[in-house]
Amino acid sequence: MRHIFAKELKLNMKSFIIWSLSVGLLGLACILLYKSMQGDMKEMADAFSNMGAFSDAFGMSTLSIATLKGYFATEVGTVHGLGGGMFAAIMAISIISKEEEGHSGEFIYSLPVSRSKVLLAKGLCVAVYLVAFTIICGLLYAGGFVALDEELPTGQLLTFMVRQMIMNFELAGICFGISSISWKNRMGLGIALSMCFYFYDVIGRVVPDLKDYLFVGPYSYANAAEIFTDADTPVKALVIAAVMIVCSVAFAFWYYNKRDLAS
Secondary structure, eight states, X not given: OHHHHHHHHHHXXXXXXXXXXXXXXXXXXXXXXXXXXXXXXXXXXXXHTTSTHHHHHTTTTTSXXXXXXXXXXXXXXXXXXXXXXXXXXXXXXXXXXXXXXXXXHHHHTTSSSOHHHHHHHHHHHHHHHHHHHHHHHHHHHHHHHHHTTXXXXXXXXXXXXXXXXXXXXXXXXXXXXXXXXXXXOOHHHHHHHHHHXXXXXXXXXTSGGGGGGGGGSTTSTTOHHHHTTTOOOOHHHHXXXXXXXXXXXXXXXXXXXXXXXXX
């Protein structure tokens, strides 16, 4: 199993580096741009805070983008949420099915190792890279605050990064389950799933009738605007996230162990 785990780490290293640096550096660039726009931020903040549903959807009615913390929550929070969600979905949805599509499964499953151990190695690879992705991005964002000589909201930033990581684990868990039942790479489906969850959260914050049901989506408990205004911890949403992760991964192991694999 160790050899399969090491092989998966190596195979996914390039994708991990590209995604983590792309998202992290883009977020860092947004932070560093704040100083050059600071003079115009007050006027922009007043305008954006009075745009009704749009302001509510992106947290501009509760946070001022005239402050770096508010700017980070509304701008970088969106960048990281979308980028991280897509990375998690793309990685998890192809990590099992690629063996059948590329016909490499004929070799792997001829080895004296059970399917469960193969899945465990692949799942651990996804988990390791999601944790590393979160750490790299978090350090880059913190570096942006330090570079601008601004006070670092350590507690809120840490909470944001941890909840984003949980959100990525939930998306990855769902896609891991989908990957176990597919014999083709469904990368497009993974991206679409991530985007659908994101837009469900945005629309749910605009449409009053949907606000009470936001907790079913993974983006609900990772919303930067709520975290940086110290809103109450969404316990119900986090419990559902934990259940979804466990059930999705358990389904992947159960289904993959009993199905016939494509040759």
